[in-house]
Amino acid sequence: MSFKEQLSREQIRTLPLRDAIALDEHTVARAAIALMRTHSLGCAVIVDPGCRPQGIFNEQSIIRMLMAGVSLDTTAISAFADPDVGIVRADDPILFAWQAVVDQGHRFLCVTDDEGYLIGLTGQRGLAEYVCDCYAKQIAVQRLGSAPWMLQREGA
Amino acid sequence: MSSFFRMDPAETCDPLSNFEPAEYDTELERALAEDPIAEIDAKPYLQISPHASVLEAVEMLHDSGAASLLVVDGEHLVGIFTERDVLEKVVEKYPRVCGQPVENFMTTNPTIVYQSDPSAAAAAAIAVAGHRHVPVLDMDECVQGVISPKRMFAFMQKHF
Numbered sequence: 001m002s003f004k005e006q007l008s009r010e011q012i013r014t015l016p017l018r019d020a021i022a023l024d025e026h027t028v029a030r031a032a033i034a035l036m037r038t039h040s041l042g043c044a045v046i047v048d049p050g051c052r053p054q055g056i057f058n059e060q061s062i063i064r065m066l067m068a069g070v071s072l073d074t075t076a077i078s079a080f081a082d083p084d085v086g087i088v089r090a091d092d093p094i095l096f097a098w099q100a101v102v103d104q105g106h107r108f109l110c111v112t113d114d115e116g117y118l119i120g121l122t123g124q125r126g127l128a129e130y131v132c133d134c135y136a137k138q139i140a141v142q143r144l145g146s147a148p149w150m151l152q153r154e155g156a
Numbered sequence: 157m158s159s160f161f162r163m164d165p166a167e168t169c170d171p172l173s174n175f176e177p178a179e180y181d182t183e184l185e186r187a188l189a190e191d192p193i194a195e196i197d198a199k200p201y202l203q204i205s206p207h208a209s210v211l212e213a214v215e216m217l218h219d220s221g222a223a224s225l226l227v228v229d230g231e232h233l234v235g236i237f238t239e240r241d242v243l244e245k246v247v248e249k250y251p252r253v254c255g256q257p258v259e260n261f262m263t264t265n266p267t268i269v270y271q272s273d274p275s276a277a278a279a280a281a282i283a284v285a286g287h288r289h290v291p292v293l294d295m296d297e298c299v300q301g302v303i304s305p306k307r308m309f310a311f312m313q314k315h316f
Contacts, residue, residue: 003184004316033247042240059239062247067218072248102309124305125286131312132283135276138188142280144267
């Protein structure tokens, strides 16, 4: 089975999903940033009262805020959020997530149930981990570091 | 002692006679294991001096839409400054630190890959080590680009 067939057969729910930071649109930026730092996550999802994704406040939003010179304490995240949220359903094929990342340029994808309720987050990182699981014999054996491999050798 | 190395030609054999090349189930497996990182599109990329200010770095990220800057002194990589560094180290105290040099806030000793490494090494840096931006160097340690997950996936897609 080719990798593309595999992507078409397996569902997004099999990807490693992360817990999303779901916030109200009126949340101030400083609070959202504190949560993103605490959870080491590059985005917060703006949701409506039904917990459906409405926008995404991410690291690029933060850069735009800094350049605009606005206060983190009084500016709502909705003012700098991106309304173009990547949304996939948990029972969609992984190929949908792949296309959203590679073709549409989304870094994060909100994963929802059939009702549109936010249940998690995936994206570039989730797909990269999936690829690593699929091709562990090629990927997981690689040396990593900031020094040339000849300086990383261990033992005699 | 010189006769020590003398061999009867009849006793010599090809040391590679038992070599069996690796076999792969798919073209993608082969590409990950054998195609060098030079095959992955690693350009364009942005670089900045370590002595440039945080303000300049944030402006470059904003104006370009890029998510990372390679911090280069002369021709050599000394660090990387990314959107994540802005989130972790800069944003909450930006008015106080925007005039400071970017070298105070960059990530030093980033995980790097060489152009001659197999492409799977870039995938490992992204998937195993969890880095979003992996600088690519040549054998002279000069910067040749940066690989992101999107660029890695685009490479893989050519070999589906």
